[in-house]
Amino acid sequence: MVHEVKAKRAPGRPRSDATRQGVLDAAIDLMSTHAYRDITIEGIAATARVGKQSIYRWWPSKADLLLEAYTERSIYKLPPQILSGDVFADLEVDLVRYFTVLRQEMVSKGVRSLVAEAQLDETFRAKFYEAVWRKRCEAVHRILHHGVALRQIRADVDVEAVAHLIHGASLYRLLSGTSRPFDEDDARTVVSLLRDGLKAR
Amino acid sequence: MVHEVKAKRAPGRPRSDATRQGVLDAAIDLMSTHAYRDITIEGIAATARVGKQSIYRWWPSKADLLLEAYTERSIYKLPPQILSGDVFADLEVDLVRYFTVLRQEMVSKGVRSLVAEAQLDETFRAKFYEAVWRKRCEAVHRILHHGVALRQIRADVDVEAVAHLIHGASLYRLLSGTSRPFDEDDARTVVSLLRDGLKAR
């Protein structure tokens, strides 16, 4: 193609990236020092030295803003994993990496807050799923399908159900807030449970 | 004992049970018609035709009030289960019963709201765990330990981890809000997965 599709510039003053970054920074900043409950749009605006309207113009809600800050600042992000020939080892590696991220104070706090918001707002729930959980599910699916192809996993396995078990367990621990967070040992335990099953032999 | 321990009556006008019930009723009532977000203490007081102070006197927060309403009105309650000789059948029965309760509109809505609150308030999180999740965990623990005693389950199994897998899966589905809620088939799937494991044989 000779003619590239040019981004059609809207008329008027363009959005200021400095303002945008400032708002996201302020949000992350406040999250590290305050409870989610105590963070307000006005507070973020004041911290970022930005007009309130500039926030309302670009983000529909506090939750959307924070979700964007989290995704953008790549606090909750994992590079794709190279699969070995051993499915269960791969699964364990994936879980260890995931749990390591989840153990960071800021991450667990953020996930907690955004999960809460997702329960109270159906629209945001869908966005949150897309931005956070979908990728995790896909990662596990990928590993499991690979395992099926290698004939290391039973062909009739319900991949979706397994993914829900895995993520559910870590989610449960995070949200119930009674046990310690997941670590490497837990990853091993979960994988070996799923691999061998409960049945006495 | 001849002398019973008499409840030491406090002086002054006693707490009105009619008022208490009215408040709890109003709360449940509003929950069935409004989003949790839109329910306010003032609204509950007005609906119950009760002074605002009477609510603040007895409940520390909206969440505590609703948790009490849910527990008291036994919307989220399961009678104890009689264990058969087949552990995996018992497990499946337990899950089917649990999922059936969770599928009720009011229950899932309530759990969602209270989980959200629990994420935003550490004190309430502990209360919520005690009132809701603890019992579920104990039910599963009981079944699993029984299975170990019957030698139908491997003796070295991490009962805690299994309970987290089971509850986590249903919690994940409920909270992520993308898939359909759990049903009998899912209970079967989960149990057979846990029983036999993933490994190809």
Added chain:
DNA sequence: TAATTATAATACGGCCCGTCTCGTATGCCA
């Protein structure tokens, strides 16, 4: 009867919401 506590009703200051209005800044296009 006096003391004590609960109750319904309502008033109060305060915080934050989300919208609106300024005056100004920054880009496009003719």
Added chain:
DNA sequence: TGGCATACGAGACGGGCCGTATTATAATTA
């Protein structure tokens, strides 16, 4: 260069709900 469209920081505004305080009355004990 000037006109137009939009973004920007700042802040005013009405409104809702918060949690507390006040008041007059009711219920119970000593």
